[in-house]
Amino acid sequence: MPPLSPAFAPVDFGDLPGWAEDDQTLAFEAFRRSAFHILAKPYRTGSLGVDFAAFAPAYAEARSAEGLDRSQARAFFERHFIPARVSPGEGTGGLVTGFYEPEVRASRVRTDDFTVPLLARPADLIDIDDTNRPQNFDPYLAFGRNTADGIVEYFDRGQIERGALAGRGLEIAWLAEKVDAFFIHVQGAARLVMPDGSMRRVTYAAKTGHRFSGPGKILADLDEIPLAQVTMQSIRAWLAANPRRSDEILWRNLSYIFFREAEVDDPALGPVAAAKVPLTAGRSVAVDRLLHTFGTPFFIHAPALTAFDTKPFRRLMIAQDTGSAIVGSARGDLFAGSGDAAGEIAGVVRNEADFFALLPRPLVEGGSR
Numbered sequence: 001m002p003p004l005s006p007a008f009a010p011v012d013f014g015d016l017p018g019w020a021e022d023d024q025t026l027a028f029e030a031f032r033r034s035a036f037h038i039l040a041k042p043y044r045t046g047s048l049g050v051d052f053a054a055f056a057p058a059y060a061e062a063r064s065a066e067g068l069d070r071s072q073a074r075a076f077f078e079r080h081f082i083p084a085r086v087s088p089g090e091g092t093g094g095l096v097t098g099f100y101e102p103e104v105r106a107s108r109v110r111t112d113d114f115t116v117p118l119l120a121r122p123a124d125l126i127d128i129d130d131t132n133r134p135q136n137f138d139p140y141l142a143f144g145r146n147t148a149d150g151i152v153e154y155f156d157r158g159q160i161e162r163g164a165l166a167g168r169g170l171e172i173a174w175l176a177e178k179v180d181a182f183f184i185h186v187q188g189a190a191r192l193v194m195p196d197g198s199m200r201r202v203t204y205a206a207k208t209g210h211r212f213s214g215p216g217k218i219l220a221d222l223d224e225i226p227l228a229q230v231t232m233q234s235i236r237a238w239l240a241a242n243p244r245r246s247d248e249i250l251w252r253n254l255s256y257i258f259f260r261e262a263e264v265d266d267p268a269l270g271p272v273a274a275a276k277v278p279l280t281a282g283r284s285v286a287v288d289r290l291l292h293t294f295g296t297p298f299f300i301h302a303p304a305l306t307a308f309d310t311k312p313f314r315r316l317m318i319a320q321d322t323g324s325a326i327v328g329s330a331r332g333d334l335f336a337g338s339g340d341a342a343g344e345i346a347g348v349v350r351n352e353a354d355f356f357a358l359l360p361r362p363l364v365e366g367g368s369r
Contacts, residue, residue, distance in 0.1 A: 018314030054360035081358035088330035098349030143209035158251035210254035232347030281337030
């Protein structure tokens with residue numbers, strides 16, 4: 001088991017800006033969902049050494065507790081955890097962005113209006129690890145294409161959208177706009193509103209494995225949008241104003257996502273994400289899963305971020321997702337919720353932030369540093 005990283009510097013709860021003013025009840029409910037999931041499959045310990053086993057007392061109490069009020073939720077976290085400032089590393093600072101679950105009109109079949117497909121995982125897409133990685137194969141790639149001549153890189157976005165997978169019956173839904181499909185790929189999930197008013201959900205199943213290249217940076221590098229003005233909204237506006245160049249920009253992101261259908265069990269909750277529990281709007285955060293352990297509570301202080309409730313962002317969040325662009329010890333992607341209103345919030349979030357991990361007391365008090 002890796003030792004607890006010196007990237008964590010223990011502090012007191014009184015050192016967390018706004019801790020006493022935050023309402024941690026929704027964070028507790030999010031944590032409690034993870035507490036039940038881990039009975040079926042434990043989370044992997046991240047390389048920064050936050051040992052999953054050390055969460056056992058907190059998870060056990062969370063499973064037996066229900067309907068905690070504000071003071072009880074705060075007392076729960078203070079009883080089981082010790083906060084620690086997370087060092088972002090030399091030359092960097094903490095950063096938060098936002099993500100959400102889009103809600104778009106869709107059809108089960110292709111029509112004149114709905115022509116852009118969302119695809120299921122192809123049969124020839126295989127997972128790559130050290131046991132089957134071909135020699136000289138890009139070590140970044142976690143997926144490949146199985147062929148008669150061996151494993152090769154999978155088709156990229158441009159190849160797929162030009163028809164590389166046509167005729168395989170992989171279409172699980174059809175959308176009206178290519179840009180909507182692209183942003184569903186970026187977010188990794190969506191609620192689809194069918195012509196009869198029913199709702200379906202699609203969520204991440206796999207990807208081609210190629211590196212993600214965000215359209216915002218691409219447009220900034222091309223001097224189309226100043227980097228400081230890059231938001232989801234400004235990207236959409238540029239693409240709408242330049243439809244003939246949309247493929248040029250979007251195909252530079254070689255990564256392509258495949259989906260599976262999922263039930264909408266509770267409309268108040270988001271999709272089931274990497275930690276295998278439904279996300280909680282404003283309380284679930286995506287982190288670097290190689291470094292951090294899912295289920296870890298993080299208190300995040302981003303004073304310039306006011307998009308969530310017009311107040312400086314000072315909230316307890318639970319690590320319940322990850323993403324290929326979420327890299328680093330003090331890097332988080334905040335789940336804003338589902339639908340257009342959540343998209344308006346998520347699309348403008350890009351703020352400096354201080355991260356405080358809540359470490360299980362046995363890790364700190366037991367001298368495992």
